[in-house]
Amino acid sequence: MSGMRGGGHPGRVSSGDAAAQKAQNAEAPRIPDLLKRIGDLFAPYRSQLTVTIVLVLVSAALSVAPPLLTKQAFDLGLFPTGGPNMPVLLELVGIMVLIWIASSALGVWQTWLTATVGNKVMGSLRVRLFEHLQAMELAFFTRTKTGIIQSRLQNDVGGVAGVLSNTISSVIGNTVTVIAAFVSMLILSWQLTIVAVILLPVLVLAQRKVGQVRARIATKTQESLSDMTAITQETLSVSGILLAKSFNQQKSETDRYALENDNQIGLQVRQAMSGQWFFAMVGIFLSVIPAVVYLVAAWLILRDVPVTAGTIVAFTTVQARLTFPLLGLMRVALDLQTSSALFSRIFEYLDLKPAIKDAPDAKEVDPAKLGLVEFDDVVFRYPDAASDTRATLDGVSFRIEPGQFAAFVGPSGAGKTTVSYLIPRLHDASSGSVRFAGDDVRALSELSLVKNIGIVSQETYLFHASIGDNLRYAKPDATDDELVRAAKAANIHATIESFPDGYSTLVGERGYRLSGGEKQRIAIARVLLKDPAVLILDEATSALDSISERVVQDALDTASRGRTTIAIAHRLSTIVDADVIYVVVAGQIAESGTHAELLAARGTYWELYFDQNA
């Protein structure tokens, strides 16, 4: 069985995130392209967005009124010649209150809309990424650490969630408020407006720089987060903790985690702090403006430019109200720049092309020839293998007839498991042809091909769920009777019945609550429920003692009846009755024939058999 864990130990080898490394070498995506792709994500929510825009525009229009009303309240209500005019003042105050109530209500509605759209966009992005990863070939998973993949789904998609829901309302809302405030200011006094906005372009330029720095820190933060997830996933899994405990490595694992955690803390602090000075500067600048406005107003009045007290109060009110939206816009721009780093990490995974996928004209398996499996001069080299090394499979040809029991034997690392991977198209042959029911597997639809193949591997994988649920993975609509029939055929029914919870017993993470033989028989029952035409057994009994082996072997004999069976075996005693035995040596089929024929030939098989029975 070839090793399925990719990447290795993060502390000792470079990160398994092949895509991230590629991205570091490649040029960063251009911001406009990125914005277009982010925009496309929102396309299905056009109607909600239109309503949001209308709401924002109405709120903005409403927000223009209060400052103008303030001016009226001062000039006509509070300080008209001859003393305050109460009826006018009451009317103006009443209108102002109504406007505030209306715009607050609209604000709540708008927040609900944007939160819904933002979260839905993020949710569908997550599912798209998950679906895309499901389509990736096995080789992608053997070379990338699981934790690194998980991190893209959780940390990166989660990281843009806030941006997605805040951005829409913030950009539209604040832009409109800023424009509206600017218009009100212009109406009130163009001279004072110039004073208020003269330094803004400088701030915008400074903000772009800050954004670039933050995007760089964000990329590093996400990489560090994904390394941390990978450590957690590798170490805090059942296999990981068993390894750490049995080698007394808990301390070193904790140290490794703590080290990466320190890195993460540093990056988080840098990310939080980058831009703080900038915002402090903007804050000071915006707060100083009213004072400058008073000075400039006095200067204007001295030069006989008509500026009333109402104008100054209204102007400074508007200007103060401009502060938050302006800061908000700057923050959004900054967040967008920061999250562009996260988005490009997400899109980078979405852009990965599955190496194995259905041909456009993929066809169904031919039921007439079901069970026929052929290899025709198949050469296969693992994608990661150095090109100067010998191919893992080097010109393998055989033909297994429907219903035959074929066994593959040979030394470790000879390529037996690799043969079994090529049949369900977990890898594609580098040259030559793998045929299933008479058709090249590359011409068949994956769904139809895999439906007809059952695999029981040496390393049984069970989900952390009940035994019943694990069995139903093969056939979700299986009845209880069918479960029992499959379990009986796999020699595991009585054992399951002896558990207090029977078929509802939880198997524990990866089935660790069960013994090796129990897990194996559950896996056999699972494949029996699937009832495939071709059954692949990869050293299904190698991990067992001789009694368990006999029980599992009986189960396998039942399972293989009436279907093509391809059994990979180390213990030759389990396959002596095979219709045909292929002896694989260094990626080639060295011998083939029945047990008796191969013994008579006195070749490699005879040597292997002699070794095991000496």
Ligand SMILES: Nc1ncnc2c1ncn2[C@@H]1O[C@H](COP(=O)(O)OP(=O)(O)OP(=O)(O)O)[C@@H](O)[C@H]1O
């Ligand atoms: N993902 C991979 N990338 C590169 N090389 C691989 C990969 N998986 C397996 N190999 C190599 O391919 C060769 C054949 O492996 P395979 O698992 O098919 O052997 P096997 O005959 O089933 O061995 P065993 O009996 O020990 O299970 C081995 O040399 C192995 O190191």
